[in-house]
Amino acid sequence: GPVWRNEKPGPGRFRQFYQCDADTVGSASVAADAEICGMLADALEGVGIVRGDYLVRINNRKVLNGVLEAADVVEGKADDVLRTIDKFDKVGRDGVLALLTTGRRDDSGAQIDGVGLSETQAAPVLAFLTSKGSDNAATLDNLAAAVGASEIGAEGVDELRQIAAMLAAMGVAEDRAVIDPSVVRGLGYYTGPVFEAELTFEILDEKGRKRQFGSVAGGG
Numbered sequence: 001g002p003v004w005r006n007e008k009p010g011p012g013r014f015r016q017f018y019q020c021d022a023d024t025v026g027s028a029s030v031a032a033d034a035e036i037c038g039m040l041a042d043a044l045e046g047v048g049i050v051r052g053d054y055l056v057r058i059n060n061r062k063v064l065n066g067v068l069e070a071a072d073v074v075e076g077k078a079d080d081v082l083r084t085i086d087k088f089d090k091v092g093r094d095g096v097l098a099l100l101t102t103g104r105r106d107d108s109g110a111q112i113d114g115v116g117l118s119e120t121q122a123a124p125v126l127a128f129l130t131s132k133g134s135d136n137a138a139t140l141d142n143l144a145a146a147v148g149a150s151e152i153g154a155e156g157v158d159e160l161r162q163i164a165a166m167l168a169a170m171g172v173a174e175d176r177a178v179i180d181p182s183v184v185r186g187l188g189y190y191t192g193p194v195f196e197a198e199l200t201f202e203i204l205d206e207k208g209r210k211r212q213f214g215s216v217a218g219g220g
Contacts, residue, residue, distance in 0.1 A: 030159045033193040034166035040197050040217060041176045057180035058195045060160050063143055066153015071124040080115045086184035088129050097122055129182055136164045136179045185220055194220035
């Protein structure tokens with residue numbers, strides 16, 4: 001059905017759009033999350049997106065909470081930091097650093113306020129964002145190091161290990177669904193695994209310039 005964005009519209013991101021959902025109710029097991037991610041990959045192929053033209057990227061809010069704990073981020077700023085991390089694939093490392101600290105100007109020239117962290121506080125967050133390895137096993141090892149002694153962070157890494165193993169058992173390879181620390185999902189109600197599906201092929205905009213299509217689905 002039709003739904004509406006509670007955020008700034010942009011090119012290809014209209015105020016109103018159509019959304020379809022799949023939900024699991026009544027299970028606390030991360031097997032439910034693994035199944036949804038596998039189903040999402042199958043659904044994309046079912047509507048004609050060929051393998052290699054999409055990727056389901058998976059993270060865990062508990063890992064992020066562990067990183068926030070390691071970075072000594074106070075509770076009132078946690079959601080602002082998570083929303084900033086979610087912009088990593090759009091603005092890059094330097095853009096995220098600016099948004100975590102003093103702020104930056106966007107492409108339109110508008111000033112975006114920063115979260116107000118010190119660069120010392122921002123450093124563990126940036127290290128976390130660059131923890132993606134050559135495969136899921138390497139990424140998970142890097143994440144375990146990033147959360148340090150945080151118990152909630154370690155719990156999140158363990159859940160991601162389970163999801164990665166379940167996806168492999170379902171025959172969903174890493175070229176279809178992969179553990180990716182840059183996925184946050186900015187909404188505040190996610191408590192565990194989060195995921196996002198993006199189309200990886202290039203398209204041409206109205207001026208003939210190459211653009212990446214980007215995210216088409218997400219949840220947690």
